[in-house]
Every structure is written in structure tokens, then in C-alpha cells.
Amino acid sequence: MKIFGRSERRAREREARASGRLPPGQSLTEKYPVLTYESQREWPPNDLSQWRLDVTGVVKHSFQLDFQTLTREFDVVDLAFDIHCVTRWSKLDTKWKGVRVRDVLARAAPEPSARFLITHSTTGYTANVPLEHALAETSLITWEYAGQPLAPEHGGPVRAIIDPETLYLWKSAKFLRSLEVTAEDNPGFWERLGYHNGGNIWAEERFWEDSGLQTRRQVMRRAGEP
Ligand SMILES: Nc1nc2c(c(=O)[nH]1)N[C@H]1C(S)=C(S)[C@@H](COP(=O)(O)O)O[C@H]1N2
Numbered sequence: 001m002k003i004f005g006r007s008e009r010r011a012r013e014r015e016a017r018a019s020g021r022l023p024p025g026q027s028l029t030e031k032y033p034v035l036t037y038e039s040q041r042e043w044p045p046n047d048l049s050q051w052r053l054d055v056t057g058v059v060k061h062s063f064q065l066d067f068q069t070l071t072r073e074f075d076v077v078d079l080a081f082d083i084h085c086v087t088r089w090s091k092l093d094t095k096w097k098g099v100r101v102r103d104v105l106a107r108a109a110p111e112p113s114a115r116f117l118i119t120h121s122t123t124g125y126t127a128n129v130p131l132e133h134a135l136a137e138t139s140l141i142t143w144e145y146a147g148q149p150l151a152p153e154h155g156g157p158v159r160a161i162i163d164p165e166t167l168y169l170w171k172s173a174k175f176l177r178s179l180e181v182t183a184e185d186n187p188g189f190w191e192r193l194g195y196h197n198g199g200n201i202w203a204e205e206r207f208w209e210d211s212g213l214q215t216r217r218q219v220m221r222r223a224g225e226p
Pocket residue numbers: 032033034035036037038084085086121123125153154155169170171172173174175
């Protein structure tokens with residue numbers, strides 16, 4: 001089956017670059033690469049009826065919800081946007097169904113001290129962002145990609161997508177388990193291992209070196225840890 005010829009991919013890439021849609025240092029993929037550090041036996045059951053989300057931290061109302069409650073009590077939206085991985089692939093016009101993170105956070109009512117969101121996976125993976133990225137129009141709790149249930153290798157049954165047109169996709173935790181609102185920053189899984197704490201794709205915030213930091217200790221200090 002021919003999906004896209006190589007010259008066609010290049011033509012699309014040139015067009016995306018010319019129209020300012022392709023961030024610096026990225027190239028287009030027509031595939032959907034899988035980037036998961038967890039081994040398959042750590043993945044959660046691929047079963048929406050068993051899935052739960054905790055919303056916790058510096059909020060007035062912590063709560064837990066199941067999938068039925070999520071889809072019944074919040075607006076379900078269909079969104080299309082581009083995604084960008086720090087390993088230099090970008091994918092245009094990806095289509096998702098989900099509930100906006102900001103709607104779920106609004107129910108929790110963040111305290112005035114709230115400044116960051118840490119998303120947690122069932123596996124222990126975490127990703128940290130300033131709250132404004134969590135509140136972005138395109139930040140989603142999602143269970144459907146391209147009209148199909150989200151595949152386990154892409155983070156099913158439910159994953160987060162966090163401000164994908166501003167932040168590299170490592171900020172979007174697969175196997176979503178909880179949203180933790182915090183007053184202090186707390187570098188996540190890849191941030192502790194050498195990825196930039198910010199992760200802005202347009203500023204190419206890829207690795208510690210890009211922020212002038214060299215060691216994990218400097219990264220943790222910058223985040224407020226003594
Ligand atoms: N739990 C978890 N979430 C994760 C990752 C991971 O390894 N584990 N990888 C991140 C990275 S680096 C990217 S690019 C995207 C990849 O999503 P995909 O495998 O569906 O393309 O998920 C992000 N979220």
C-alpha cells in the first residue's frame with residue numbers, strides 16, 4: 001500500500017516550513033512513531049471501564065472521576081492540531097477526541113497559589129508545565145485518535161495532550177492517571193534526565209544545555225529544590 005511517496009512528503013515539508021508551521025529543526029513524518037520508555041508489561045489495562053482520573057494538589061475540590069463521568073459532565077470536543085517530538089519529527093493535522101484539561105481543572109478550582117500542572121501516568125512517568133499551558137485551548141484528556149480508540153502504544157486507554165503546538169510532545173503524558181496542581185515546579189521524568197524544563201518548540205528548548213544548565217542538580221535548583 002502506497003501512503004505517501006517520498007517526494008510528496010518533501011513537498012509537504014517544504015510547504016509546512018514556508019508557511020511557518022514547521023518549528024526549527026523539525027521534519028515531517030507521515031507515520032505515527034511510538035515513543036514509550038515503559039516496557040509493555042507496565043502499561044495499564046486497555047479498558048476505559050477501569051480507568052480513573054484523580055485531580056489533586058492546591059485545589060479547593062480534589063476529586064476522582066471515571067470515564068463515564070468525564071464524558072457525561074464535561075464537553076467532549078473534536079480537535080485537530082500539529083504535534084512535535086523533540087526527536088525531530090512533526091506530524092500535521094492530527095485529530096483527537098477528548099475533554100479539555102481546563103474544564104476539568106475549573107471544577108477543581110485551583111487555589112490562588114496554583115502555578116504548575118504535573119501530569120502523572122499510571123507508570124510513574126510525569127511531566128510538568130506552567131499552568132497556562134494546561135489551560136490552553138488544545139490541552140486535552142483524550143481517548144480517541146483519528147477516529148479510533150487510542151492504541152495502548154500511544155498511551156491508551158486515556159492520555160494527556162498538553163499545548164501541543166507550543167510544547168514538545170514529551171510534556172503530554174500517556175497512560176494518564178492524575179492531574180496534580182502545584183505551587184512549586186517539579187521537573188518530570190524527562191526533565192530530570194536531561195530535557196529542558198520548558199520544552200518550547202519554537203525556541204528549541206530541547207535539552208538542559210539549551211538553558212545553560214548542565215547538571216540535574218542545577219535543574220532541580222532552578223525549579224526551587226534546595
Ligand atoms: N507515559 C509516557 N508518556 C509519554 C512518553 C513516555 O515514554 N511515557 N513519551 C513522551 C514522548 S517523548 C512523546 S514524543 C510522546 C509520544 O507519543 P506517541 O508514542 O503516541 O507518539 O509521548 C510522550 N508521553
